[in-house]
Amino acid sequence: MFTLFLEQLxxxxxxxxxxxxxxxxxxxxxxxxxxxxxxxxxxxxVGAFACAxxxxxxxxxxxxxxASLMAAAIAGALVEILIIRRLYxxxxxDQVLATFALILIFSEGTRWIFGSFPLFLSxxxxxxxxxxxxxxxxxxxxxxxxxxxxxxVAAGLFLLIGKTRLGIRIRAGEADRGMIAALGVDxxxxxxxxxxxxxxxxxxxxxxxxxxxxxxxxxxEPVLIxxxxxxxxxxxxxxxxxxxxxxxxxxxxxxxxxxLPHAFATFLDPASATAIGSALASMLIYIVMAxxxxxxxxxxxxxxx
Amino acid sequence: xxxxxxTFINCILGxxxxxxxxxxxxxxxxxxxxxxxxxxxxxxxxxGLNLVLGYGxxxxxxxxxFFGIGGYAAGILASHALNYEPIMTWPFEIEGTTQMxxxxxxxxxxxxxxxxxxxxxxxxxxxxYFIMITLAFAQMxxxxxxxxxxxxxEDGLSIYVRNGxxxxxxxxxxSYFALCAVMLGLAIAFSAVLIRSRFGLALQGARQNSQxxxxxxxxxxxxxxxxxxxxxxxxxxAGALYADLNRFVSPSMMSWHMSGEIMVFxxxxxxxxxxxxxxxxxxxxILEHLLGGVWEFxxxxxxxxxxxxxxxxxxGLVGVLAGERKHV
Numbered sequence: 001m002f003t004l005f006l007e008q009l010x011x012x013x014x015x016x017x018x019x020x021x022x023x024x025x026x027x028x029x030x031x032x033x034x035x036x037x038x039x040x041x042x043x044x045x046v047g048a049f050a051c052a053x054x055x056x057x058x059x060x061x062x063x064x065x066x067a068s069l070m071a072a073a074i075a076g077a078l079v080e081i082l083i084i085r086r087l088y089x090x091x092x093x094d095q096v097l098a099t100f101a102l103i104l105i106f107s108e109g110t111r112w113i114f115g116s117f118p119l120f121l122s123x124x125x126x127x128x129x130x131x132x133x134x135x136x137x138x139x140x141x142x143x144x145x146x147x148x149x150x151x152x153v154a155a156g157l158f159l160l161i162g163k164t165r166l167g168i169r170i171r172a173g174e175a176d177r178g179m180i181a182a183l184g185v186d187x188x189x190x191x192x193x194x195x196x197x198x199x200x201x202x203x204x205x206x207x208x209x210x211x212x213x214x215x216x217x218x219x220x221e222p223v224l225i226x227x228x229x230x231x232x233x234x235x236x237x238x239x240x241x242x243x244x245x246x247x248x249x250x251x252x253x254x255x256x257x258x259x260l261p262h263a264f265a266t267f268l269d270p271a272s273a274t275a276i277g278s279a280l281a282s283m284l285i286y287i288v289m290a291x292x293x294x295x296x297x298x299x300x301x302x303x304x305x
Numbered sequence: 306x307x308x309x310x311x312t313f314i315n316c317i318l319g320x321x322x323x324x325x326x327x328x329x330x331x332x333x334x335x336x337x338x339x340x341x342x343x344x345x346x347x348x349x350x351x352x353g354l355n356l357v358l359g360y361g362x363x364x365x366x367x368x369x370x371f372f373g374i375g376g377y378a379a380g381i382l383a384s385h386a387l388n389y390e391p392i393m394t395w396p397f398e399i400e401g402t403t404q405m406x407x408x409x410x411x412x413x414x415x416x417x418x419x420x421x422x423x424x425x426x427x428x429x430x431x432x433x434y435f436i437m438i439t440l441a442f443a444q445m446x447x448x449x450x451x452x453x454x455x456x457x458x459e460d461g462l463s464i465y466v467r468n469g470x471x472x473x474x475x476x477x478x479x480s481y482f483a484l485c486a487v488m489l490g491l492a493i494a495f496s497a498v499l500i501r502s503r504f505g506l507a508l509q510g511a512r513q514n515s516q517x518x519x520x521x522x523x524x525x526x527x528x529x530x531x532x533x534x535x536x537x538x539x540x541x542x543a544g545a546l547y548a549d550l551n552r553f554v555s556p557s558m559m560s561w562h563m564s565g566e567i568m569v570f571x572x573x574x575x576x577x578x579x580x581x582x583x584x585x586x587x588x589x590x591i592l593e594h595l596l597g598g599v600w601e602f603x604x605x606x607x608x609x610x611x612x613x614x615x616x617x618x619x620x621g622l623v624g625v626l627a628g629e630r631k632h633v
Contacts, residue, residue, distance in 0.1 A: 036433050086616055092433055093364050097572050098615040100565045104608030112602045225444055225561065228437045236433055279452040286445035290426055293438060297430045 003137035008258040009251075010133075014143055016250025017150030021205035022227040023234070023242040024157055025198025031237030032173045032194050033088055038099035039079070040202055040227065041220025042106035047072040047203020048210035048219060049110060052119040061124040065207055072203020073196040080195040085188070103221075111217045118216035121207075146208050153204065154243065161239060170194060174237060226253075229285055233292050235302025244300060249285050256284035311627040315580040319490075322583065326482050338478040339550070344583070344590045345485040346546045351570035351582025352492045353539030358568070359577030360500050361532045362512030366436045367423070367443030368567050371416045371537040373450065373559030375544025378412035379405075380462040380554035387465055405470045408545055416541030417534050419446075424533035428526055443564055450556040461555025468549050475549070485546050489583070492539050497579055499535070508532050540567070573614060575621030584622040 026040050050071035055064030079102065087095050123142045130138040161167040169190055172180045181187040206220065213219075230249050234241025261277030268276065292300065322345060329337035350372050357363040385392050385401025392399045402408065427438045451459045467475045475481050499505045511518045511525035518525050548554040557563065566589070574585025592610070596603035618625050 030433065036436065083612065083616070092436060093358070093572070093576070094615050094619075096364065096366065096436060097568065098612055100569070101608040101611035101615065104604045104611070108602045108605040108608065112605065221561070225440065229441050232434060232437050232441070275452075275454055279449055282448035282452045283445045286441050286448075289438070289441055293430060293434070294426060298434070 003135055005258075006133070006135045007137055007139060008254055010139055010143070010147070012251040012254035013247070014147050014150075014250070015254055016247040017147055017154065018205050018209050019223070019226055019230055019250055020154055020243055020246035021150060021201045021208075022223055023230040023246050024154070024239055025201045026227050027231045027234070027237055027239060027242045028170070028194055029198050030231070032170055032177075033084075033191055035084065035088060036092055036095050036099070037084070037198075038096060038224065039102035039106060040198070041224030042103050043072045043076055043199040043202040044206035044209075044220040044223055045106065045110060045217065046075050047200075047206035048121075048215045049114060049119070049206075050203065051207035051210060052121050052215045053114075055121055056119070061121070061211075064121070065204070068203045068207035069200045072206070073200040075203075076199025077192050077196040079199075080192050084195060085191070088191075107217050114217075116217065118214035119210075120214055121211040123211055143212065146212070149208070153201070157201070158239070166193070226285070229289050231299075233289050233299055235299030238299070238301040241299055241301030248288070252288050253281075253285050256281040260284070309627075311578070311623065314584075314623055314626050318580045318583050318587070322486060322489075322587070326479060330479050335478045338482050340590055340594060342478070342482040342485050342550055343547075344587050345482065345489045346543050346550060347567070347570055347586035347590070348583040349485070349489045349492050349546070350540045350543035350567050351574070351586055352489070352496055353536045353541075353543065354567050355571050355577065355582050356496060356499070356536040356539070357529075357532055358571055359581070360505065360512065361508050361529055361536075363428075363529060363533070364436045364568075365439045365533070365536070366561070366564050366568065367439035367441075368537070368540050369559045369561065369563035370423075370443035370446045371420060371540040372544035372547070372563060372567065373446070373554070373556070374416045374419060375412040375541030375546075376548035376554040376558045377450070377456065377462070378415055378541070379408045379468060379545045379548040380464055381456055382408050382411060383464045383468055384456070384462055403466070403468045405468045405475070405545075405549065408468060409542055412541045412545040413538045416537045420534045420537030421530070424530045424537075428529050428533065440561060440564065443559060444561060447556055447559040447561070450559055457555070459556060461553060461557075464548065464552040464554070467552055481550070485550070488542065488546065492542070493579055493583075495539075504528065504531070569611065571621075573611070573621055575623035575627075578621065578623040578627075581621055581623050588622060 022040065022044060025043075026037060029035055029037050029040075047068035051061075051064035051068035053064075054067035055061050058064070083098065083102065087098055127142045127145050129141050131141050131144060133139045159167075161170060169180065169185055172185075173187070173190060173194075177187060180190075202220075205223075209223070210219070226249060230245035231242055232245075233248060234243070234245030257278065260281045261274045264273035264277040296302070322341065326338045326341040329335070329341070350368070353371070354365065354368045357365050381392075382401045383403050386403045387401070390401070392401055423439070423442045427435055427442065430438055450456075456462050467481070469475055470484060473480050473484060475484065500509070507518065507523050507528045510523070511528055515525045544558060547558070570582050570585035570589055572585065573588055574581035574583065578584075592607055593603065596606055600606070614621070
């Protein structure tokens with residue numbers, strides 16, 4: 001029971017880290033450009049499909065991973081230049097509708113090219129198998145690798161935003177976009193770069209998660225909504241908030257699904273304990289979100305309401 | 306009311322909704338009558354959303370929850386009645402029912418209570434937060450419906466015989482269409498009266514300038530909350546009709562895709578236009594029918610069209626045809 005608990009804890013960490021890859025792009029795009037992007041889940045899907053297709057074609061998971069980054073970044077940059085750019089000065093309603101339309105286009109286009117059947121990605125040879133973890137239980141090596149890779153990317157992102165010239169520009173863009181344009185920064189190019197960066201992170205997450213689950217049309221939508229919950233909890237526009245929110249949502253969701261049925265089983269019969277427990281567990285993160293918002297309407301690290 | 310271009314367009318839209326099914330009846334095409342019924346029901350869901358979205362300026366991305374609540378009111382009550390199982394036996398016995406009027410009252414009450422709770426939390430926020438939180442609450446109800454096994458869970462719930470309405474054979478397509486069209490007409494008329502009332506003016510005032518509204522002594526929060534509840538009730542009523550049209554209700558009625566579609570009806574037709582949802586739902590269903598008949602992947606051109614409308618044809622169908630912008 002205790003080792004199972006530890007294993008679930010790691011699963012929660014993994015889902016939290018993957019959520020961060022999604023949520024950080026979403027929150028960056030909102031923070032810098034003021035755009036709400038529903039199609040972020042589609043870029044996640046593009047990453048997963050690119051990885052699956054290239055991995056199947058070349059036989060190399062690593063080339064697939066590179067392809068997922070490239071394809072999502074290119075798709076993101078193209079969409080930004082062709083469509084999203086026209087939406088920055090529109091109200092949120094137009095942005096929601098236009099990006100909803102983009103979801104239809106991406107999902108249906110992918111179904112057209114790849115068909116409705118899920119694709120499967122296989123784990124690269126030397127990452128198969130399990131490792132013995134402290135606490136004496138087996139954990140899949142690939143999942144462990146995902147956690148480490150996710151943290152590495154997160155650390156890289158924090159360095160990029162905090163230490164580099166591009167990061168300074170991105171933060172300046174969040175603070176006052178008129179001023180940095182006046183200071184001679186090519187604001188159009190900056191926006192395209194930020195959007196492509198967010199897209200690449202989403203695509204990478206898609207490739208990772210696609211390897212542990214399956215690659216199919218519509219896979220981005222549940223993750224997108226979780227990522228929304230994350231950035232609402234963390235405060236829209238805050239990368240730190242996205243990290244805290246991702247881990248909170250990842251743990252709450254995984255542990256809730258694991259613990260609640262057990263908790264109800266202590267005073268209910270097994271069948272209804274499972275029913276009530278799993279029903280409540282599926283609602284748990286939304287309850288947490290409602291609580292956070294009730295106490296802090298602009299999220300944990302948000303500045304503006 | 307003077308006969309301006311928008312009123313003229315509204316008359317045409319209303320007439321088209323009535324005439325098309327009548328022609329279909331003459332040509333013995335029951336499928337077209339069903340499509341028209343679908344248009345009336347979707348339009349009604351949009352009329353509900355338009356109240357908060359168009360007049361209140363509140364972008365609710367979770368109205369499918371209320372649509373689904375209405376649907377489940379119909380499904381649950383009917384399933385209890387048809388299986389002769391009381392809904393509860395203690396402290397007093399409540400039976401299911403197959404009477405639409407009772408179902409509608411239950412749908413209205415249930416959606417009002419849930420909208421009151423959701424609105425009380427979500428309306429504390431604004432802008433993007435509001436969009437995402439309404440979406441999240443709808444997802445919460447959606448997942449609840451999926452994981453609650455008593456009423457079919459993910460598989461949904463069938464209504465074996467369409468529920469009844471006094472003096473009407475609801476199984477007859479044209480009769481059921483007439484019922485739905487009358488309900489849509491009532492919803493539009495109610496909206497028209499509401500937005501011209503003191504309440505409606507306050508709601509629109511809160512959209513245009515919330516600080517000024519507070520300064521003249523009207524609290525926007527309470528106005529918005531009442532509008533949110535009324536809007537949810539209209540959408541729930543449409544949901545009850547939709548469940549009866551399909552004789553089936555499932556969690557997909559509450560999915561975020563449905564929320565998006567209801568929003569599309571409103572925006573495609575024209576935000577804040579009385580007949581906008583009818584124009585939008587009509588256009589959507591016609592496109593779905595025409596494109597769907599030609600190409601399996603019809604949502605692809607639909608998405609492109611939607612993008613074009615958002616980017617270039619602002620104001621929706623009614624806005625483009627009527628020419629003038631209604632909101633400042």
